[in-house]
Amino acid sequence: MMALLSVQKLTKTFSTKAGLVQAVDDVSFDILPGETVALVGESGCGKSTIALSLLQLIETNGGKVIFDGHDFTDMSDRERKAIRRNLSIVFQNPYSSLNPKMQVRDIVGEPLKTIAGLKGRELNERVEQHLKDVGLGPEHLRRYPHEFSGGQRQRIAIARALALEPKMLILDEPTAALDVSVQAQVLNLLKKLQAKHKLSFLFISHDLATVEYIADRVMVMYLGRIVEAGQVSAVFRAPRHPYTMTLLDAIPSLDPDDRDRLTAPVGEVPSPINLPVGCAFAGRCDKKSQTCLTTKPKLTDFDSSRKVSCHHPNSGEITQ
Numbered sequence: 001m002m003a004l005l006s007v008q009k010l011t012k013t014f015s016t017k018a019g020l021v022q023a024v025d026d027v028s029f030d031i032l033p034g035e036t037v038a039l040v041g042e043s044g045c046g047k048s049t050i051a052l053s054l055l056q057l058i059e060t061n062g063g064k065v066i067f068d069g070h071d072f073t074d075m076s077d078r079e080r081k082a083i084r085r086n087l088s089i090v091f092q093n094p095y096s097s098l099n100p101k102m103q104v105r106d107i108v109g110e111p112l113k114t115i116a117g118l119k120g121r122e123l124n125e126r127v128e129q130h131l132k133d134v135g136l137g138p139e140h141l142r143r144y145p146h147e148f149s150g151g152q153r154q155r156i157a158i159a160r161a162l163a164l165e166p167k168m169l170i171l172d173e174p175t176a177a178l179d180v181s182v183q184a185q186v187l188n189l190l191k192k193l194q195a196k197h198k199l200s201f202l203f204i205s206h207d208l209a210t211v212e213y214i215a216d217r218v219m220v221m222y223l224g225r226i227v228e229a230g231q232v233s234a235v236f237r238a239p240r241h242p243y244t245m246t247l248l249d250a251i252p253s254l255d256p257d258d259r260d261r262l263t264a265p266v267g268e269v270p271s272p273i274n275l276p277v278g279c280a281f282a283g284r285c286d287k288k289s290q291t292c293l294t295t296k297p298k299l300t301d302f303d304s305s306r307k308v309s310c311h312h313p314n315s316g317e318i319t320q
């Protein structure tokens with residue numbers, strides 16, 4: 001099957017007063033139609049920078065983003081706009097991502113009006129339908145974002161993201177800012193909408209329990225690079241990269257009250273400003289050798305369904 005999204009050698013650095021921040025370093029991956037792929041990693045590892053790069057909301061330093069057969073990195077703004085209809089994003093914070101001065105019907109209706117050119121009754125009907133899809137009714141149409149709870153606001157953001165019936169949704173920690181009791185409802189809604197509209201998801205999260213629940217495949221990121229990728233069930237059962245192993249060990253429990261706490265593995269995250277020459281995880285890794293300090297490992301096939309970027313991947317038998 002042809003990939004819906006193909007990311008090739010994506011690189012993004014930020015210049016800051018302290019120096020160059022290597023936020024995304026040579027990242028490549030594909031997402032198939034209808035697939036949910038999770039991107040996980042600790043705060044600051046580059047997840048949101050990837051999301052913004054995919055949408056070309058920030059300029060990248062190198063690499064290609066091919067969406068639906070079109071190269072985003074090599075087209076005019078107008079062409080990109082036409083294709084961007086098929087790729088939407090939902091941000092983490094529903095408090096800052098919705099315009100506080102707009103009524104819900106205008107928030108959801110805006111892309112329908114400005115991009116699809118709908119108006120009048122047709123526009124109103126479509127807005128009502130999209131709100132109904134996320135569990136909101138006609139009584140909500142004329143209200144403003146501040147009149148809603150966090151969960152409801154995220155539903156509005158989802159309705160807006162789906163207004164143009166995209167093929168793919170990027171979800172950047174869509175439930176991280178919500179109360180635990182509301183998180184499951186929003187996740188279930190996303191699953192339902194995905195099945196209904198046959199959507200692909202790039203699901204960004206630092207919560208492994210959520211990833212296990214929602215994703216088919218998972219990509220684990222560490223300091224701007226993907227260190228392990230594969231089927232969720234396989235990666236969770238038998239992680240091969242030492243970083244993935246520490247992440248999974250750090251899951252405190254499946255108790256919903258503390259499951260989203262991702263305890264940091266031992267050692268410090270190196271600054272993305274002065275990355276080590278070799279493996280960026282070496283400083284925190286108990287398997288490191290001399291090679292790890294001098295040579296950056298490449299993401300390569302470990303087996304038919306797994307890629308690992310490590311000189312000493314865990315190759316032990318899978319017990320269970």
Ligand SMILES: Nc1ncnc2c1ncn2[C@@H]1O[C@H](COP(=O)(O)OP(=O)(O)O)[C@@H](O)[C@H]1O
Pocket residue numbers: 014015016021022023041042043044045046047048049050272
């Ligand atoms: N606009 C920016 N200017 C400078 N540095 C940035 C900017 N955006 C992100 N960064 C840096 O890039 C790295 C990756 O950030 P980000 O993609 O937000 O990580 P994540 O979403 O995984 O928490 C971090 O070190 C962050 O400080």
Ligand SMILES: [Mg+2]
Pocket residue numbers: 047048049
């Ligand atoms: Mg982020």
